[in-house]
Amino acid sequence: MNTITDTNFNFPGQQSVYKGKVREVYSINEDLLVMIATDRLSAFDVVMPKGIPFKGQILNQIATKFMKQTEDLVPNWLIDTPDPNVAVGHRCEPFMVEMVIRGYLSGHAAREYKAGKRMLCGVEMPEGMIENDKFPSPIITPATKAEQGDHDEDISREDILARGIVSEEDYLILEDYTRKLFQRGTEIAAQRGLILVDTKYEFGKTKDGKIVLIDEIHTPDSSRYFYADGYQERQAKAEPQKQLSKEFVRQWLISNDFQGLDGQTVPEMSDDYIKTVSDRYIELYENIMGESFVKADVSNIHERIEKNVLGFLNA
Incomplete structure (x- = not known):
């Protein structure tokens, strides 16, 4: 093909x-x-x-x-x-941050949680959660926008502002837009029998100074979805969720001893x-x-x- x-x-x-x-x-x-x-x-x-x-x-x-x-x-x-x-x-x-928003303890957040961390990008995660539990309310965990070949890195709102990566005025708009988009995406997913678990948005500024959404939105590369049917039952049994996302590729790579670390070879x-x-x-x-x-x-x-x-x- x-x-x-x-x-x-x-x-x-x-x-x-x-x-x-x-x-x-x-x-x-x-x-x-x-x-x-x-x-x-x-x-x-x-x-x-x-x-x-x-x-x-x-x-x-x-x-x-x-x-x-x-x-x-x-x-x-x-x-x-x-x-x-x-x-x-x-x-x-483009703004040099990716606005990551998480409704559930999954993927990177779950891996950090299992490692004992309870703070992610300056945001506290509650005690007593298991993987794929829903957060009390969605959390925003930004990442630096990497150049080609580099790794994105977690960063807190405080560090973004302190380092002058984004002005406070603009960052408040980015947060507002992120929450609105995630809410709309959650509603659309629910209509399809899906749960929008987490995603990321990227924004830029036009020549006339308007902040706009750029790049991708709610794709399998930028988002994670669960099937809503059976979600509660799987959580109650601590079973893996049935999902639609790129996570299955990551899990396949992990099972073949690859996580993008130095010295590792792509299987x-x-x-x-x-x-x-x-x-x-x-x-x-x-x-x-x-x-x-x-x-x-x-x-x-x-x-x-x-x-x-x-x-x-x-x-």
């Missing part, structure tokens, strides 16, 4: 290209960004050697559809989606395992969006993307 793991386009008015862990962003003239969602898979801040079929399309379509479903709450950068893997939007200066991913990962991404799409996933033509992905982006830019 064809995948897109790297791009090398040269669009009219192109000024620069930024290659992140899974997205590649082309700056056009002074005001536009063309964001291409590749099929690269990142876990523990490490990009896996092989692409996952249709992953980029899934990420892009979930993110752009959720932006349209939340634009009444929070302004965003999006202008159009000329291709299944592409979003075009306003050029912004070989067989074609059968890669198909399993692709199927899980499609499963999440169909569950969270409440519609069937329509696979785009992947006979020549690069040619398709270039044609569609040029058509948008020329128009």
Whole structure:
């Protein structure tokens, strides 16, 4: 199956290209960004050697559809989606923090909790919790936004302000937007029989000083979902939750002695395992969006993307 793991386009008015862990962003003239969602898979801040079929399309379509479903709450950068893997939007200066919000003790928070920590990013976690318990109210645990190849790091609100990474005025807006988006995402997930466990949002500032949502929202790369049906019963028995997220990839890597630490080698991913990962991404799409996933033509992905982006830019 064809995948897109790297791009090398040269669009009219192109000024620069930024290659992140899974997205590649082309700056056009002074005001536009063309964001291409590749099929690269990142876990523990490490990009896996092989692409996952249709992953980029899934990420892009979930993110752009959720932006349209939340634009009444929070302004965003999006202008159009000329291709299944592409979003075009306003050029912004990104804030160098990721706004992570957690409704449940899962993933990284659960691992920290098991290690005996009760403070995460300056936020206290209650005693007596077990993994996947719901917090009394969602907690915001920011992370520094890493450059390519570096690890994101937990950071407290106090440190963000003390280091001048974000002004207090702007940070209050980021917190407000984060809580509003998480509440809307929680409501939409509930309609689909899912629980939005945790997620992260990224924000930027437009040339006229407006703070907007950028990048992705409520995708399997940025979010964790549980199935609501049977959640309470599984918790009562201290059983693992049935979930839709990238956590299953992390757990597979952990079981194969990889957590992105120095000296560790990424385990070989067989074609059968890669198909399993692709199927899980499609499963999440169909569950969270409440519609069937329509696979785009992947006979020549690069040619398709270039044609569609040029058509948008020329128009």
